[in-house]
Amino acid sequence: MIISPITSFPLHLFKTIKMNTELLIKMITDSWRKEVVATNKIFDNLSDEELMQEVAPGRNRGIYLLGHLTAVHDRMLPLLRFEEARYPELTAVFLESPDKAVEAIPSASQLRQQWKEVNDTLSNHINNLPGDDWFTRHANISEEDFIKEPDRNRLKVLLDRTIHLSNHRGQLLLLKKKN
């Protein structure tokens, strides 16, 4: 045990602050997990037929949102510097095109499987990333710019995507027929 001979040295403060950092990482990663679980619950309760409905008249269909979310989460793999995207072909259909612009889209069952796989892969990386690594840059910012904007880190990506997911989950909720 190291006991600092300088009584004014804030060793207890150091511990408190370190604890707060760990706590914050836990808070944000927990929010992410909770949001994914809540979204899965909606998808699991929707039939493939219900997924083909629009969330509101003239708006995105459930299947488009499923594809959109899968594409966005798939791109998190390289953005978080975990690994390469698994389904880059989803980008053209679900990110660069609006719903109904592309005629031939993947089936609901294929998208459901990809959605699960992408989130499982992300989840595995997220659970294993050492705390300090969350504060390193994401892939879309240079080392140079990151010095000036340290909040553009990997944890910020997770926070932003949690909020993004919640936004679309609110819309997906509208698909389920009310009893």
Next chain:
Amino acid sequence: MIISPITSFPLHLFKTIKMNTELLIKMITDSWRKEVVATNKIFDNLSDEELMQEVAPGRNRGIYLLGHLTAVHDRMLPLLRFEEARYPELTAVFLESPDKAVEAIPSASQLRQQWKEVNDTLSNHINNLPGDDWFTRHANISEEDFIKEPDRNRLKVLLDRTIHLSNHRGQLLLLKKKN
């Protein structure tokens, strides 16, 4: 300047970790602000008439979501231990009752004004809260339980409410007529 005589003492680490904590508070409070701004943009673009529409057939009307969000944010004032709620009467109508269950609800213009006032008040407190205070308990957990569950702090409330706001913002987006 204090220079530690123990070379192994991680003074630089202390600084890094302290910086990360400040960064995280900035990330979460920035997300909150950004989400409120984005939501205000939607409300400002909707006429009082459009606010009376349902976000999807048989679902909540825009005005109900405005009242709901105002009630939730108003309750954040005591939950974050800032001050008393300003409009506790909103709870019965917009939290404890579903839309259309209560006939006489406040007007759109009154709710718009209350929404703005509540968020301005919150914003003022949020901007002035010292960093360490974000890691203290919120009002719905006892000092005793907080020792066991330190993630139930004030910053977690802000994070949860940001995600909640995003969820409803996704629905409010559906109210605006597409060009």
